[in-house]
Amino acid sequence: MTTAEPLLRIHGLSKLYGEVPAVDRVDLEVAQGEVVMIIGPSGAGKSTMLRCINRIEQPSEGEIVVAGVNMAGEMQGGRFVADGPVATARKRRKIGMVFQRFNLFAHLTALDNVAIGPYRVLGAPLAEARETARELLERVRLADHTAKKPSQLSGGQQQRVAIARALAMRPVLMLFDEPTSALDPELVGEVLEVIRSLARDGMTMLVVTHEMQFAREVGTRVIFMDMGRFLEQGAPGALFANPQHDRTREFLRRISHRPETEAARQPR
């Protein structure tokens, strides 16, 4: 076990919908620079767990600490005081999130989608915010598309703008919620390539994904989640080559058969 404080520490996290736990007493520690891939069947609670980390979803129980900051509140005079909405919003700034459906701001250009965070939230001058945005869009190879509205961009381009938008806040942690699941197959690669380059730069990331090849190559750790719990985790090589749990084996078997069944449907 490491002695250094992990960048992300989740302890006893649960999210209940009525009586039903979507996330069930999850513990997780992620060190700086780790890329944690979360796989598992739909309805396993993967997205819900991510959304609890930046409190887009209110956790029912448990503690989440990001870079030493408790996401729920602060100790004041020996007493825990829960954050109000403004304090929560402030704490979200350093956690970037990328959504399955991109969720770009529909009324803004690609450039302003990226600039609006630094400008409105961080209070940077507009010209400076746009300059930052331009650099980030260049980094995701969209320098030629800055003036386009989201509706004029392909899914893959939209998702890359969304990544740039998250990066513009200079996050210490990035959450990816199935970033390629809504994309046409031929557009998946360009988005994965951007995530891969972030990993190379040492960004700490949690990625919910169904791209097993990508998870194996880019992840420093893979977690298999089912029924709201972590059933199994480990180094990608080990987990994919030699899954310990029956359900993991079953899941990987079904996933690996998927392309073949798709191919079987193709011939005409």
Place this chain on the structure above:
Amino acid sequence: MGGVDWGVMWYAAPYMLTGAVVTLEISALAMLAGTSIGVICGLLSLSDLAPLKWLVRAYVYFVRGTPALVQIFLVYFALPVIGIEISAFWGGVVALAFNSGGFIAEIVRAGLQSIDAGQTEAAMSIGMTNRQTLLHILLPQSLRRITPPLTNEVITLVKSSSLLSAISIFELTRSTQVIIAQKFTPFELYALLAVYYLVIISVLSKVSEYVEARLS
């Protein structure tokens, strides 16, 4: 007997114009106040403040469930009873603002709710507060969707202002009725009255078409 008396129209038109000015004044003031009330109430009905939410709901329920004429009488006769003395003109403004505010609250609420939840989540994810999300993300996007129903509401408001003739405000309808009482030519003058309203409302529609085009 028989035949249309065109001459009376020339006689009445300038008088009616002064009435039309009052109609426009009242409508404009009621529209401003009603829109303010409507936006505030619409936002409140989406907030987490349960008591205020219920208050707004009761207000909308009342406005929707009672005739505008009854609301006008209530304001006109009830305000003095609770010690508020205002002129008929301002009573009319208050009554119409009260009426349109309830409908506009619903328009604003529906407009904001029609924006995809993903927009709010994305705004939250970059650290926007509720206020920033509303101001910079939701309102700009809902404005375009709100404009057509809001135009309808303004048109309804202008037409409802004719009801103020019942509390003796010399707006367009009332001023026409006064001349009819002198000249006994109801058909000609009510026809002219209709034309006046048509002109006012056509201009409003054009303005709103322009605004809509600018927003899209």
